[in-house]
Amino acid sequence: MLLSKLYTNANSSAKKDPIKKALLEQVEKKKKAMVLSPEKQKEAYYSSIKFANKRVPLQNHSVETKFERYLATFSYRKQQSYAMHSKAEKHLPKIASILKSYGIPEDFKYIPLIESDMNPQITSHRGAGGYWQFMPSTARLYGLKVHGKFDERKDLIKSTHAAARYLKSLYSEFNDWTLVAAAYNVGGGSLKAAIRRQGTDDYYKLRLNQETGSYIYKLVSVKQVIENPNKHGYKRYAKLDDKYQSINEQNLL
Template sequence: MIKKRVLCCSVVLSVMILSKLYSTPNSTSKKDPIRKTLLEQVVKKKKAIALSPEKQKEVYYRSVKFANKRVPLHRPSVERKFERYLTNFSFRKQQTYSLHKKAEQHLPKIAAILASYGIPEDFKYVPLIESDMNPQITSHKGAGGYWQFMPATARLYGLKVNGSVDERKDLIKSTHAAARYLKSLYKEFGDWTLVAAAYNVGGGSLKSSIRRQGTNDYYNLRLNNETGTYVYKLVSMKQVIENPHKHGYKRYAEMADKYQHINEQNLL
């Protein structure tokens, strides 16, 4: 922090000196070596500040969004939770490229279906979080398939679930059902971040929490641990898939990271 302040002060000082030089009649020549040297120093120092780890992190964090809405990473508690799951999904922690392989195989199909219903593309990461793209997974409560639908909810949104057929395991059919469900939740809450939370905990339970606590800001709500971290997991998964090089997935570095500068050091 001290180094950063000193660097900023020296840039300001250089700019002040340059201003003085420009206002002096004897220094108006473009070939003035002193002015040229100072200009070069200012440019170098500006680049140094722009590429400092602190500045890189600040710019990157300002770009982090869920469903086109900025995540308030300026709040310390929000930043801590986000970084925890960002670390969990990094290559250093995972030591495998399976997340990106599954994303390549399934996410384009899921995104296309969601778009046809007007659902933000970021919801395509839900199956990665819910089932790890494994349709055979069933929770202890009975939720199953790619989107981890409960049997009753699956039937309500058009899926067959009985002793011989379970359409929760069909990626295309279950994604259409999930899109219809997400759309109904949006009509109820009018906010996509709350829709994600409601998908996890249920609309009735989330409404009760909002009413009881007097706030509809997901990042301020006190929710159970799974729901309270659900959006952070989705946002972190999105960052890891969209910015593979930044988070250690070097095999996918050819896919241009959205916020990776050529000289930028990776965060993780």
């Protein structure tokens, strides 16, 4: 109440005093500039970035540098294509719904975009295939039929149910969703061995092979460009209600 009166009095006296009025206007401009400055925008945006409801430690310089490298890779400037957003729009709602029914965090819906680019025909040199790039043995273990020309890894719905069961089993081992994602890529046994050797279960401190060491960064980067298309150059999909971007905010990255 007292502050309100003081501010009101300052404004009323400023109307009579042009110098005081000019000073007050400068103060307001500086406040507005600070709120919308690139540094403040970046700080607010980075503090919002999470994977599976856990904040990504972007205050760590090495984590920030690595994240920005992969984020740039998935930006429109680099991709020059709307294909990823088109696939996401078509498939991700179905995937998210299935994952939710198993209690899996929604962010895991981005795995097929990273693993197969939503192309069920892709097969790795090691034999992993389908949307979720299951190895045949793992696919069978989690309920998929894989024999001859009949391959349920190429069925989006069935393979997503299998992936959800697999992710849930990994969570029972690691009790941490970030580690679950890493284990999905490298295998639970390999990740446990790395944790045991290095004496840390912090993904961002573990020294892992290049593919696994970049896996979370790729997932988080894809999440950002899908959820915030305007910020990352995908104007066709841009909305004024981009999750972390106001209509006055500049594109930062």
